[in-house]
Amino acid sequence: MADVRKEVLEIVATVIEKTPDQIPPDAHLVQDIGADSMMALEILAALEKKFKIVIPEEKLKDLTTLNKIVELAESSLKKGKKS
């Protein structure tokens, strides 16, 4: 699962235009890093494309830290890929 973390970090860093080392795993992406909900949508769309998963709208509000996004990606991957 280390790869998932690395790939998620890459996606998050690209979308919010920061370098990976500027994104601590538990930092709040909106309050601490300066992301907004539109960036969350872009992250969500990029995750779906990268991992071929479907993330429902109600999960958007949970994507607050890198760790939570990694958790979500990993649990979605476990549930199975979309056909």
Place this chain on the structure above:
Amino acid sequence: MNKPALNIEDIKKIIPQRFPFLMIDRVIEASPEKVVALKNVSVNEHFFQGHFPDEKVMPGVLITEAMAQTGIVLYRQKFDTNKTLFLVSVKARFYKSVCPGDQLSIEATPVKFLSKMGIFKAVATVGNDKVAEAEIAFGTQDAKAV
């Protein structure tokens, strides 16, 4: 010719833009999965007066606007809201210039749509030639508060 999916009066009920900023003339296909809109580019377009006086080329930003308006129609196939949608980000590439007499065909397909915001992909063609493509993100004004 087959009856269009949406004529100009139908389009005006969906998108708020008006002259000189109504950038699609007709929608020939409309479903939540895909919308195809047409824009007939006439030499009388106001923007050709200045862009450019001696070489008439449709500005890329207005091709982008036509894509964005097609995207509104696409969004409204799924979500019934009258809220104004604002452009958030555009990743676009332009391949060929668009000139008087061209008919732009714009195909928009969703990447991810949520109730207050979304991302879609748009491809603009003239005949068989792709002239531009873009990935466009938009949201309602209150989307930032989500």
